[in-house]
Structures are given as structure tokens and as C-alpha cells.
Amino acid sequence: MLVLDENTKFEDFKVLGNPDVHDQSGKEIVLGKTDFAADHFTGHKYFGALKSSTIMKGTIKSIDTSEAMKIPGVKAVITYEDLPLLWSPTITRYGQEVAGVVADNFYTAVRATQAVKIEYEEATDGVFDPDVAMIGKDADGNPVSSGIVPGNIMPVITLYRNPDMIEGVGADPGFELSDYVKEYKFPWSNSYTHNCLEAHQTLAWWIGDDMYFYTGTQDINYIKSYIVLAKYMPGYPSNKIHGVTHFNCGGYGGKSLDCLVPQALAMSKKVGGYPVLCKNTRQQNNMNRGRTFACTSTIKLGVKKVGNDFKFEACDAKFYSDGGHNTATPCGDVHWGLRTTYTIPYATMKTHLVFTNSTTRHYWRCVNDPPGAMNYDTAIEKLAYDLRDDMGYKGTPYDLRVSNMRTQEMGDQDFGNSGVSNYYAYGLHYSKYWGAFAIKDLYEKAYEASGYKTKWHDAHTKTVDDLYHNGDTRWHGIAITGHHDSHGVINGGSQRGGIIRAHDDGTFTVLTGSARGCSGGTTVCCNVVAEVLGVSADKVKLGDWGNTDTTLPGGVQAGSSHTVSISTTFYNTAVLLRWKIFNAAMAHPTFYGQATSVDDFDVEDGVIFLKKNPEVRAPYATILAKNAAIAASSNGWEIEETYTGMGPMLGKFTGYYAETENNTDQFGRIRGGAWRSKGNYLKRGDYVTCNGAAAAACEVAVDPETGEVEILHYWNVVDAGTVMFRKGAEKEIAAGAECAHNMAFFFGDIYDEKYGKLLSTQYTEAMMPTYMDMKTEDHDLILYESRDVGGPFGCHGIAEPCVTNYVSVFLAIYNAIGVWINPEKGNIGPDRVLKSIKRATKDGYSIDKIGARVK
């Protein structure tokens, strides 16, 4: 019987981490049975389409819907008057939603949107280029303004740190102590697509004053409690809001306004509550959903010579992110990648948001992801090469990184154990305690697996076998990167609940509030329940999920957050259910009079038995025949610690558990996550950081005549904490590695900078990679289980941390050709490799000269 404490042997788990356990919902997915919003109410609904602005800045002077309403089949047109909290007559970006049409079918609705005539007063001072926005003037000296914040720049987060914990001292004393100081400036990166595969769609309808919607999102309760209430009908009774999601549109979808729920509800209301299926076109989906930020940075590093090593002494980093018109924090989590991975005693980090009138950009956590990592990882790599040139450093970039890595004992540089906490962003309050700190282990595994020790060389000094056998030369390069990452963090938004139903045949049904994650988040819930109840995985089935009427708001959401809380939730719920069943067993004739408390029971393979006399036993089915039970619980997170406006969903949980010094309640349930090693348990309300981490080694061959880069091999090493669902975990990190590959070469929005419009509106143009572009047999995926101390099982977010390591490709290319690639607001495709070589050649660099390189 599973009881979590310091003596827990995770190796003894029978379900959790078992490679033979399959995805609960995988069969439905591969058979195409996954239900989307459009699958419901077939034949009995109207369709909604949206109209987008054709200017990037200005105001709507008038909207003429008369011609649209004359089109046969058109039922209604909505404008900002129908959605006053979501839409506005003020235009801040191209593609902004300005009207919607309801019609008999989708194509009529789309055509009718073309007939909605909108007269704009277009502003002439709009700005698309973030460089111009930062200056505030165009090339002719005319003032420009996004119209969102004065000066178009807003400082978001400032972090300071020095050994005496005096906030505000910053990096300067560290530079004075340094033996070598170098500043690196990085041009704007591209802005990456973080979009779902399916265009968003929502089916919405009203029955009386009850609103219903079916959409694709990671978190239906978030949509209900935040999106609907904040953006559509503030103060509306929550028991009159009914939402369902069964699929999250490919994993990226539905974290914020991209669900179309308010739009669909407004459309339905306009036609008397009749069901309306509101859909984006692919173009709108790409214009309005899920772009992430571009970044530019200046990073100044100072190091001190200690023996043969160089130790980071100071860092002054300024990050600027182009957030479009969005106000989300773009750069906040550069912290994770830089400051929590490396020891930097004196540091100042400032992040700024640059506002332009470009398309919607979203916040993708973990280091403003690729752009931020690209910048600081490149700075460290450049520093290593420069130290070799200027200071006689004998080590490799890997050596410099590993010798400056933080350890768990060092605690957090900026807050938490160190006693200083000035990192607050939108209500996020990170923890006092660290979980696992395995980044150095990950680096070492990547180092060993890749053979970096013998393969690394000075830049542009080694060739590989010629691909075309035509005498042309390809150059060999290798690099290793890795970071801590925000994914997997326990945060205050994790007040979550689970429901398990026990059936009279000894099987169990799990009801979870999350959407179906890409790689089996719902399966993780079932696995935890099976492990705690002592039954095989096939005895626990997934029931309903993502339904605000029938499930509690608990579950894994993609790879982002709640990774720890989910295991707490279903651990707690299963323990409660087990306690109920054992109580029932005490009254059952099999055990009657032989047990005085539930503690007298144990269970194995679905059979309950007395600990003192294991021969007295009965299967669950026997006990449950007349005692079928339901358990529901929450995990006891402090409700006041919420984030991004998410409020309580099932009333206030504060005080739900008895205040004791122990970390468990009377049912033996874990309260609020626990350190489960070293006998060190968290107190209720404490927070633990159990961030994910990943390292990657990349080996490339670069063809300098075509710019083509072949990844010869890629080693992706991921700290999974504890693997809960092995098949899903393996799939997630494989996807993370592929995504890193994609980030390097393919992903990237294409804008027309003169007109401020997004061009890559369809997937043929957005360069979504194909399987032909990746030799996945050359990807080694290494799951590292660090046995984290956070949460009952210590699991991490695992997929997205891998993505950031795409920078290893970039750095390997430098090692190959000795030229830093200028991404030119794009990816590092072959065109940019060629252009960068050409630029360098103008400055005297020669690809034919072995060892030639650009600083």
C-alpha cells in the first residue's frame, strides 16, 4: 500500500513510471474520436465568423452592417457594443477583431464579414518596428507611438543581487572585482509561433439565463472563472456558467482570450440563445493567437580568475521584448535560465516591454523563451571563446558553464532561502524552498553522451565527411546548453480538486477538471489513483474531464504548470477514498471484529487484507458490492495565493485542514505538497520551487556554400523529477527536442514591416517543420529522474524546458564555421547562415581559412 513518507521507495511503484502503462485517451485520439466543439449539435446550430481590422492603429468611425444583413442566411452582426469589455473602437493592431457575423453556415458568415463596411480613422503615427518604437521617432524624425504606454517602453521587472543582500546595489561592485569584463549586444530575434494546430472554435448557447459553451482549452475553469467573468459578464453567478473542453487544440491552446468563448456567447445571445459555432479562419488564428515575443538584449559579464578557472562575478543584463500590443510580461523568466542556473554574485537584470502595433503576442514562460535564452546563452559562449583569446583560458565553453553552476545548497540568489524576495510578477509568488537542483547532472550527462570532451574544438577547425562527394567541405561543430526553467513550479493557482468513483466491480473512475493534455495528463491522474489504491492501471478508467458541471478544477495542463499539484490532488483524493473503503471493510463480514482501525489494513493487487493476518482478505469488489463510494478532495493550497486573477472555484478552501504541525491530516493526506526527503516537510502555506530543467548537446555539419545545417546528433537530457507516466514523458521530451529543432530552423512569423501586417497566416507559409526535416533517429532522449522533494511524487514539467535548448544548435554552428549568425528577426535558417558568412567575409573572414572566426 502506498504511503508517502521519507521511507517511500519509488522503485517499488507498480503503476507510476511503468513503461507498460498506456495512455488512457490515446486510443480515442488515434481513432479520430476526439471531440471538438464543431462535433456537437450537428445540424442544429448557426455559425459565427469574425472580421479583422485592416489597419494597425486608429479608431473605428462607423460600422455599416446593412449590406451584410442582406446576404441570405445572415442572422446577426455583433460589434464592440456587444462585447464592450473585450472589443473596442480603438484599434491597436492589424487583425484586431472588430465585428462578427452569425449565419446559416460558416462560409456565408465569412463572406458576410467582407460585406461589413468599417470606416476607420487611421492614425499616421503607428509603429511596428520595435527599434523605432524604442526611439519614439521614425527615420524622418516624426514621432511615433503605439498609443498603449507613453514612450512605448515599460520596465517590467528589475532584479538585483549582491552578497550582502542589499537590494539596489546591483552589479557595479562586481565589475570592479572582475579581471575581465565584456559586453555583448544582440539584435532582435524573431517572434515565434506558439499556436495550436487547429483554428480555435467555440460552440455557445443560452438556455434562459444559463450560458453554455464547448471550447478547446487547457483549462476550462480558467475560461469560466476569468475569461467569461472578467471579459464578458463580471459578477455573473458561477453556477449559471457551464463550460466543457475535451481537447486543448494541440497543447498550446486556450490559455487566455484565444478560446472565442465571449465572442460565441455574445453571438448566441444576439440570436436568442440559439447555438452558435464561432470559428477563426486560419488567418485570424495566426494573427490573433499565440505569438511569442521577440527580444533584444545587452548583456555585460564580469569574471574573476580563480586558479585555472574563471568565475562569474557580475552581470548587468538589459532585456527588451517586443510584446506587440500585449501587456503580459515577456522577459520575466530570463531569471530562470540565467540567474538560477549560474552563480553570479553581483547582478542587475532589467527587463522592459516594448509596445508596438504588431499582432497579439503572448507570454511564453521560461525565459521569454527562445529569444532570451538565445541571448544569454550566446553571451556565455562568446565569453568562453573570448577568455581563450584574451586571458589564456584553457577550458571549453562547457567548462566555463559547469564551473559556474549553482548548486542546491546555494539556495535562490534573489529570494527564498536567501531572505530577499523582490520577484513579483502578476501575482506570482515563488517559493522559499528549492526542490531538485539537477542542472549540473544534466550537463554532465549531455557531455558524456555526446563525447564533447573529444569532439569539441576551436571554432572552424574541423570538417566532416563531405555530403555530396563532390569535393565541397562541410564543417563540424558541437555545443552544450542547459537551463533551469519555470515549468513545474508550484504556485498559488494550484488549488485543485479531484473526484474518484469506486464501482461495485472493483474498478474506479477518475473525474478531472483538466483538458486532455498532449501526452496523457489525464492518464497521470489515473496512474496516481491506481498506485494509491493498489490496483493495476487497467482498473482505473478516465471518466469525464474538463467539464465544469461534473468535475473539480484539477489536473495536468500540457507541460506548463500544476505538475506537482496534480499529483497532490489525486494522491489526496485516492487516500481519502481508500480510507472510506477501509472503513467499509471494517464492517464487512470478512473483517468484522478483526480490525480496530483503517490502519490495520493493507492492499495489494486490488485485494484488501489485514496486516497482522494477510490470509484474511477480500477484493475491492467484495467490499464495494454494497458500499460503492465517491471521494472528492482538494489539495489544500492557500486560496489567497492566486495568479493572473484566477479566483476560487469551489469556495474558499482556507481552513479546510486542521492546523497541525504535521504535514498530513487525519486521513494521512499530504497537505500542500511536501518535502519527502530528509524528513523535511513543508508547513501548510509554504511554497517549493521544483522547476524543470533540461540540457542538450548538439552536433552539426554546416555546408558553407548553401548554408544548410544538418544536425548530426542531438542529445536531449531532461530532469523529469519522478516519471509518473513513462510513455507520456518520453513522448513529451521527444516533442520538446523536435520543437527545439524547429525553433532553430523553421518557426518564425513573417511580417511585412512596411505595412505592419502578419504574412505567415497559413501553415504553408509559417514554415511548420515536416518530419522529413528531422532525423529523429539521431535524437537521443535521456530522462533523468532527480527525485525532487516537491510535492508527493516530485514530478516536473518536462517538455517545454527542452525547447529552449535550441540555442545549442546556434552555438554549434559557430563552433563549425566561426561566424555568429544574425537572426535578422528570423530563425537561423540557411539563408541567414549564408548572409552572416557573407557579412563576415566583407570584414576579412574567409571560410577557406581553417581557424578563421569572428568575435
Add this chain to the structure above:
Amino acid sequence: MKNFELKHASSFEEAASMLADGAMILAGGTDMIYSMKGMHTPNLPDTLVAISEIPNADYIKEENGYIKIGALAKLCDIAADKTVMSKAPALSQAAKLVASPELRNMGTIGGNICQRPRCIYYRNEFDNWPCARKHKGGLCYAISGVHRYHSIFGGVGGCMAVCPSDTAVALVALGASIVTTKKTWAAADFFKVPSKEFGTARGEQINAIDSDEVVKEIQIPSSGNEKSTYVKWAFRKAIDFPQCSAAVVIKSGKANIALGGVYNEPKYFEGVDISDPSAAGASVVAKATEISNEGDASNSFDKLDHYSNGYKIDITKTIVKRAIISLK
């Protein structure tokens, strides 16, 4: 999607007779339906004439000194045909590199050489960019904007879009003929863009055939093209259009070379000296530049500036060189 009436033809001649009033041909549908759904141009037809049921029009056979390919032959079949593979390998290779297996299974050779341009502005949904190709007096937005998939040797009629067809480049180099309901075209003439009709449906074509003319057959000389190859340089290895491509046929120690992805039509050079493959690559690019400079200078943009799409010049030289080396 634009509403349309669907008609069926039982012969190419019947299909041609049904093309009045702007009707257009529907074969495999991989490009036409995409256009109708995207509504990217105002010149879309009200009627589509389906020719997929025309009997015996998907053949690949050797006859009278020619490899003859019916217009409805699927790209997948051409790629896998042993005769084509051995006697006109450049076409086999080009067909194999079109899009993805699903699209090659649906797409026909006739459709592939009659597709519309792949300019990112031209293809944008709902005609968001009223460009010169589809609007009289429209601009070519690619000149100041994004032009990775555009010409490096200037434009035609103010349009910088290139011929996106892989098979077109191979057919030109192979000296193929294209038989239509009206005449037999030399491939090099077939792919002349009707620039004077930009702004109309016909002006959107990548070939010169009339609006009521239907492709029936492709003919390729069955001898002399054995030493041929097609090399494509694209960002992606599937579902992508060439940024540069080259079809090379070596005959009697000289090369016939067609370049794709770099001009409005395949650029064709006959009898190129291949004694030095590197020099051959450089010479065709130099000739192409020379020819384009003789045209309308106002159409040229940034063509040798490596900060825009000038990198395609270097890549073109390289793929020509490598194609020649692979055949030597």
C-alpha cells in the same frame, strides 16, 4: 469558400468548350480548391469543370520516340515510373520533390504546370494584398517586403513572383512539349507569363495558354535525356516550394540547364560548357543577370544585395555545380 457550380467533362475538348465565362479546370484539386477556400483573388471562377473522370488520360507510355504522359497522370506515378526514372530522371526527381505524398497522390502533372503563383502576398486570404498580379494597377508588395520566394533577376509586368512548379523546370530542361486542345507548345514557350493580362484571371496563370485551352499531354524525347537531374533547394524537405532549383541535362558534353525559383518563368540555358562545374554555375547566373538587366530596370530590386534574397544567387551557382558533378 467561394460558391461555385461544378460541371463534369468527359473529354478534354468538351472541357475546353465549357470554359466560357471564366470557368476553370478542376483536376486533382490540390491548388484550385485551396484557392477557392482562401478566396485570395477576386478573379475566381463561378464554375469549375472537373476533368478527373476523362477516361485514359493518366497514362505514362513510350511511343514514337517520346515519353508521353497524360495530363491526368498523378505526380506520384510519374515519380515512380521506371521509364521516366531511366530516360528522364530529372522529371522523376522533380515529381518526387513536389509537396508531400498525399498531395502527389492527388496532384496531376497537368495541374502542376497550371498552378498559380506562390507569392506570399498573392496567396494571402481574402485578397488582403491587392497586388499587381490580380488587380489592374496593383503594387508588387514583395519588392519592399518579403521576397524569399521571389525573383532574383527582376520581374515581369511589375510582378516578382516566380514559377513555383518543380516539374516545369524539369520539362524545360528536358526539351519537352506540351500538347493542349489548341496546339503543341515547346515547354520553354509554354511557361511565358502573360504579363499584359495581369489583373485578370488569365494574368494569374504561370503559363501562356488561353483561358479556354486545356493541357492534354506531355511529350519528352525518350533518348538523350538519360543524364539529367533535378536539384531543389528549399527550407523544408517536404511541402515547400523551391527557393532555387536547377534541372540539368547533359548531352554531348554540354549541359542544358533550367533554373527554377529565381524568375517568373524557368530560366533556360542551352549548351553550357561543363568542363569546370563551378564556372558553369557562375556563368548561367551571370547570363541570367545580364538578360534581366536588359529588361525593365524598374522591375529589378535589390537583386545582388545579400541582405535581401541575393543569397539565392550563391545557392543557384552551387546547386548547378553540384548537379553537373553528380552527372559527370
